[in-house]
Amino acid sequence: METVCHVITKLELGGAQEVALYAVSHLDRKKFRPLLVTGPGGLLTDEAKTLPGVDVHVLSSLARHVHVLADLAAFVELIRLFRRLHPTIVHTHSSKAGILGRWAAWCARVPVIIHTIHGYGITPAQPPWLRRTLILLERMTGWITTHWIAVAQADVEKGIEWRLFNRTQASVVRPGIDPHPFQTGIDAMTRDALRAQFGVGPADYLVGTVACLKPQKAPEDFVAVAKQVCETVPNARFALIGDGDLRPKIESLIEVNGLHARLHLAGWRRDIPTVMKIFDAFLLTSHWEGLPRVLLEARAIGLPVVATKVGGVEEAIVQGRHGWLSNAGDIAGLSAHVIRVLKSRDGQPQGRSQPVEALPKEFLLEEMVKQYEFLYDRFVDDRRGGKAPRSVWSASHP
Incomplete structure (x- = not known):
C-alpha cells in the first residue's frame, strides 16, 4: 500500500479544498493510504478530521499570507512530517502549499511529487515585478516536480507559455462535482x-x-x-x-x-x-x-x-x-x-429556464478520482520497475 499525502494551505470553503477532501476520502484503500496536511482555521478542517481512514495533520505555521519566519517554520515542519510518515506521493494544492510542500517533499526524498493548479497564484492584480518573481519561483519549483495537474487546458497553455513545464509533464483533470x-x-x-x-x-x-x-x-x-x-x-x-x-x-x-x-x-x-x-x-x-x-x-x-x-x-x-x-x-x-x-423568463421567476443536460463524465468527482489514481499508479509502477519518476530536474540532469 502506497501512502499519498495531499497538502493544501487552508481548508476554507472553496473548490480546491473540496477537491482535496473528496480525493483523500475516496482513494482506493486497497492501494493507497491517504494523508491530509493543512494549515489551521479553515471552515472545513473539522469536517476533514471526521473523514474515516484519513489522517489529518494541522500545521500551525502553515498560512496563506507571506511571513518569512512562519513560512520557514512550516517548511521545516513539512520536512520532518514527510520524513516521519514516508509518503510515496506528495500531492500539493494551492500556491503556498505548492511551493513549500514540493520543496519539503524533495528535501525529504519523497519519490513522487505532484502539484495541481487550481488557477495560478500569479494574477493580473499583481505588479509586474511580483509576477516575474512568482513565475521564476514556480519555474524553479518545476525542476523538482514529477507531474503537474491542471483543472483547465487554459492553465496548461499558460504554464507552457511561462516555461514551467512541457506538454508531456502536465495532465488536465477536471475538478469534478457530484451533480x-x-x-x-x-x-x-x-x-x-x-x-x-x-x-x-x-x-x-x-x-x-x-x-x-x-x-x-x-x-x-x-x-x-x-x-x-x-x-x-x-x-x-x-x-x-x-x-x-x-x-x-x-x-x-x-x-x-x-x-x-x-x-x-x-x-x-x-x-x-x-x-x-x-x-x-x-x-x-x-x-x-x-x-x-x-x-x-x-x-x-x-x-x-x-x-x-x-x-x-x-x-x-x-x-x-x-x-x-x-x-x-x-x-x-x-x-x-x-x-x-x-x-427571457417572460415574467416567470422561480424555476429552471433551460433543459438540464447530463454533465460530461470528465466533470464528475468519480472520474476525477479515477484519473488521480491512474497517475499515481503510473508513477508508482515506474518506481517499482526501477524507473525513477522523471521531474523536469531529472529530465535535464540525467
Missing part, C-alpha cells in the same frame, strides 16, 4: 421560505452567486452589475453567498448604491445545493479563475449562467448554450447579459 444534490427537486414551501429570507417576493427575479469575497472573485463588480440591472429590471434581486476580507468594502458599496433592499449578503452557508435552486440566474464576476466548480453546479441545476471569460470558464460554459460570457470587468456587458436572461 445529484443539485438535481433533486425543491418543494414550493422550502423555496418560498428561502426566497423570503433573502428579501425576494413571488414576482421578483433572483440573481445569485457563490464566491469568497476576495479580489479574484471581484465582488465589487457583482455589486456594480446589480446596480445597473436594477435600473432596468425593478423586480430584480441579488444574493451573494460567501464571505471574506472584502466584506466591509462590499457592505459599504451596497449602502452607497442604495441596494440594501435589493442585494442580500448572506455569508457562508452549508446548504448551497438548496440555495442555488431558488436562483433564476447565476452570475460570476471573477477576474481570474482555474475552472470554477460552481459553474458546473449551476449547469447541473439548469440555471442560465452569466460569467467572465477567464481561465477555464469557456471550457465549462458554452456561449449561448449554457449561458453568456463577457470580458472581466465589463460591467455593461455582464449587465446586458443578465437583463437578457431575466427578460
Whole structure:
C-alpha cells in the first residue's frame, strides 16, 4: 500500500479544498493510504478530521499570507512530517502549499511529487515585478516536480507559455462535482421560505452567486452589475453567498448604491445545493479563475449562467448554450447579459429556464478520482520497475 499525502494551505470553503477532501476520502484503500496536511482555521478542517481512514495533520505555521519566519517554520515542519510518515506521493494544492510542500517533499526524498493548479497564484492584480518573481519561483519549483495537474487546458497553455513545464509533464483533470444534490427537486414551501429570507417576493427575479469575497472573485463588480440591472429590471434581486476580507468594502458599496433592499449578503452557508435552486440566474464576476466548480453546479441545476471569460470558464460554459460570457470587468456587458436572461423568463421567476443536460463524465468527482489514481499508479509502477519518476530536474540532469 502506497501512502499519498495531499497538502493544501487552508481548508476554507472553496473548490480546491473540496477537491482535496473528496480525493483523500475516496482513494482506493486497497492501494493507497491517504494523508491530509493543512494549515489551521479553515471552515472545513473539522469536517476533514471526521473523514474515516484519513489522517489529518494541522500545521500551525502553515498560512496563506507571506511571513518569512512562519513560512520557514512550516517548511521545516513539512520536512520532518514527510520524513516521519514516508509518503510515496506528495500531492500539493494551492500556491503556498505548492511551493513549500514540493520543496519539503524533495528535501525529504519523497519519490513522487505532484502539484495541481487550481488557477495560478500569479494574477493580473499583481505588479509586474511580483509576477516575474512568482513565475521564476514556480519555474524553479518545476525542476523538482514529477507531474503537474491542471483543472483547465487554459492553465496548461499558460504554464507552457511561462516555461514551467512541457506538454508531456502536465495532465488536465477536471475538478469534478457530484451533480445529484443539485438535481433533486425543491418543494414550493422550502423555496418560498428561502426566497423570503433573502428579501425576494413571488414576482421578483433572483440573481445569485457563490464566491469568497476576495479580489479574484471581484465582488465589487457583482455589486456594480446589480446596480445597473436594477435600473432596468425593478423586480430584480441579488444574493451573494460567501464571505471574506472584502466584506466591509462590499457592505459599504451596497449602502452607497442604495441596494440594501435589493442585494442580500448572506455569508457562508452549508446548504448551497438548496440555495442555488431558488436562483433564476447565476452570475460570476471573477477576474481570474482555474475552472470554477460552481459553474458546473449551476449547469447541473439548469440555471442560465452569466460569467467572465477567464481561465477555464469557456471550457465549462458554452456561449449561448449554457449561458453568456463577457470580458472581466465589463460591467455593461455582464449587465446586458443578465437583463437578457431575466427578460427571457417572460415574467416567470422561480424555476429552471433551460433543459438540464447530463454533465460530461470528465466533470464528475468519480472520474476525477479515477484519473488521480491512474497517475499515481503510473508513477508508482515506474518506481517499482526501477524507473525513477522523471521531474523536469531529472529530465535535464540525467
